[in-house]
Amino acid sequence: MFPVVRPRRLRRTAALRELVRETRLHPSEFVYPLFVTHGTGVRREIGSMPGNFHWSPDTLLEEAGAAFEDGVRAVLLFGIPDAKDPQGSEAWDDGGAVQEAVRRLKADGPELTVMTDVCLCEYTDHGHCGLIRDGAVDNDSSLEKIAEAAVSHARAGADVVAPSDMMDGRVGAIRDALDAEGFQEIAILSYAAKYASAFYGPFREAADSAPQFGDRLGYQMDPGNAREALREVSLDLDEGADMVMVKPALPYLDVIRQVRDTFEVPVAAYNVSGEFSMLRAAADRGWIDWERALLETLTSIKRAGADILLTYHAREAARLLAAGR
Ligand code: PBG
Numbered sequence: 001m002f003p004v005v006r007p008r009r010l011r012r013t014a015a016l017r018e019l020v021r022e023t024r025l026h027p028s029e030f031v032y033p034l035f036v037t038h039g040t041g042v043r044r045e046i047g048s049m050p051g052n053f054h055w056s057p058d059t060l061l062e063e064a065g066a067a068f069e070d071g072v073r074a075v076l077l078f079g080i081p082d083a084k085d086p087q088g089s090e091a092w093d094d095g096g097a098v099q100e101a102v103r104r105l106k107a108d109g110p111e112l113t114v115m116t117d118v119c120l121c122e123y124t125d126h127g128h129c130g131l132i133r134d135g136a137v138d139n140d141s142s143l144e145k146i147a148e149a150a151v152s153h154a155r156a157g158a159d160v161v162a163p164s165d166m167m168d169g170r171v172g173a174i175r176d177a178l179d180a181e182g183f184q185e186i187a188i189l190s191y192a193a194k195y196a197s198a199f200y201g202p203f204r205e206a207a208d209s210a211p212q213f214g215d216r217l218g219y220q221m222d223p224g225n226a227r228e229a230l231r232e233v234s235l236d237l238d239e240g241a242d243m244v245m246v247k248p249a250l251p252y253l254d255v256i257r258q259v260r261d262t263f264e265v266p267v268a269a270y271n272v273s274g275e276f277s278m279l280r281a282a283a284d285r286g287w288i289d290w291e292r293a294l295l296e297t298l299t300s301i302k303r304a305g306a307d308i309l310l311t312y313h314a315r316e317a318a319r320l321l322a323a324g325r
Pocket of ligand 1: 117119121129164165199200201202203204271272273274
């Protein structure tokens with residue numbers, strides 16, 4: 001007891017604080033989400049996500065290369081199609097923007113891990129993550145198309161496919177389809193516990209993927225549920241997921257911790273667009289120190305138990321860490 005015990009002794013110098021730090025960030029655990037569209041020379045800033053852009057495959061290559069130089073070893077690609085339709089056909093088109101970008105990234109730098117988001121919502125004109133039947137998102141008919149999209153990404157050379165649609169049975173459908181095409185070695189990172197969150201707001205502007213009717217409450221999870229997250233993770237693992245994700249991250253740190261404590265597989269957490277843009281907006285007003293806030297944010301997500309951090313802050317965080325922050 002005090003005065004014998006004085007926790008402040010170990011906080012006295014920077015070296016002591018670093019010596020006893022329990023949680024350290026490293027850029028090798030970051031995944032950098034990027035938006036890819038058709039064309040060449042495109043670098044269009046996303047209004048709701050300052051510092052993030054729509055890239056064409058050629059400029060994306062440069063951005064991913066620069067990120068790699070910063071120490072970021074993995075990217076996650078989202079596609080912005082030329083045209084949307086009820087089925088979301090560009091999702092499984094071998095000539096799609098994502099497929100083109102994956103081919104170029106893997107040809108240019110095979111050591112970069114390329115992950116692809118597998119979903120229909122960026123590609124459908126109604127903005128839902130699956131196919132519509134009788135005015136509702138139909139689970140089973142969506143599976144085939146989602147699996148086709150995953151196979152097309154694998155054919156382009158993706159290392160990891162990441163289904164984010166929240167249809168039941170999609171992980172199993174994707175695993176079967178990948179294996180049938182000879183892609184046994186391609187891993188699945190499932191968005192297993194994905195909540196129906198307001199924090200995706202800026203992303204929906206970025207991908208122009210807001211649902212045109214209704215909402216996503218019929219397939220994404222209710223924010224009040226944590227036991228259900230464990231059930232979702234367990235089902236996805238049974239279906240063949242290699243890694244699982246909790247999304248968003250900050251409002252669900254308790255869920256990350258429970259998933260970490262319950263399962264042995266790598267756990268990813270997605271520090272989503274709303275979490276990013278809130279920090280950015282507050283920093284732009286001079287209300288918070290952006291650099292400290294972003295490192296503190298990522299540290300908290302890792303401390304909660306995440307092994308893999310998906311974050312739009314990946315490059316800045318990597319650079320700050322390299323600078324000894
Ligand atoms: C596609 C998808 C979304 C995000 C990742 N994949 C949007 C959504 O579900 O509405 C959100 C990412 C972010 O907000 O950063 N289903």
